[in-house]
Amino acid sequence: MLNTVIPIAYALVAFAFLFSFFRLIVGPDAPDRILGLDTLYVNTVAILVLLGIDLGNPIYFEAALLIAMMGFVGTVALCKYLLRGDIIE
Amino acid sequence: MLDILLSVLILTGAIFTFVGSLGLARLRDFYTRLHGPTKATTLGVGCLLIASAIHFSADGDLSLHEVLVTLFLFMTAPVSAHLLAKAALHIEVKSLAPMPAQEADTPTDPD
Numbered sequence: 001m002l003n004t005v006i007p008i009a010y011a012l013v014a015f016a017f018l019f020s021f022f023r024l025i026v027g028p029d030a031p032d033r034i035l036g037l038d039t040l041y042v043n044t045v046a047i048l049v050l051l052g053i054d055l056g057n058p059i060y061f062e063a064a065l066l067i068a069m070m071g072f073v074g075t076v077a078l079c080k081y082l083l084r085g086d087i088i089e
Numbered sequence: 090m091l092d093i094l095l096s097v098l099i100l101t102g103a104i105f106t107f108v109g110s111l112g113l114a115r116l117r118d119f120y121t122r123l124h125g126p127t128k129a130t131t132l133g134v135g136c137l138l139i140a141s142a143i144h145f146s147a148d149g150d151l152s153l154h155e156v157l158v159t160l161f162l163f164m165t166a167p168v169s170a171h172l173l174a175k176a177a178l179h180i181e182v183k184s185l186a187p188m189p190a191q192e193a194d195t196p197t198d199p200d
Contacts, residue, residue: 031177045134075172
């Protein structure tokens, strides 16, 4: 059962990657691009978790945790830049 | 039994992740696009993380890394969504709905 579900989940998350990458490239305004980047890192966390389940290796969570933290900091920094025109004042 | 539970959680998570990103690509202005990734994608990744927590806890020892990532994502997603909406309002990204009255009730920008 798990062997049939995991490839489907890979395919769905891969399409999610494509959609958020599309918004990162096309997005008409700066907040759209930031939102695309934000979704891209959340999708990265998802695919790392899937890889961890598929390969049975718990080491992928360290990478997922790091990407989640760094992605949040990046989003906040970019929003701060849009709001104030500066990141560290 | 465990296999079925894991499969359902993984499939739900993947579908919600997909739908969230589809919303990001397909909806028509920034403020509606904000809904997809911040709600649907967060729920999807939460489902996937809980599935993997169950998967790695199944053989005896409890595995709490995933719960850490889940908590972190569920705390940070609303914060980043709030900041994104604030930034979009600040640089006046155009919206499908008419903007609320500007000079009536909003205080002047402090900076």
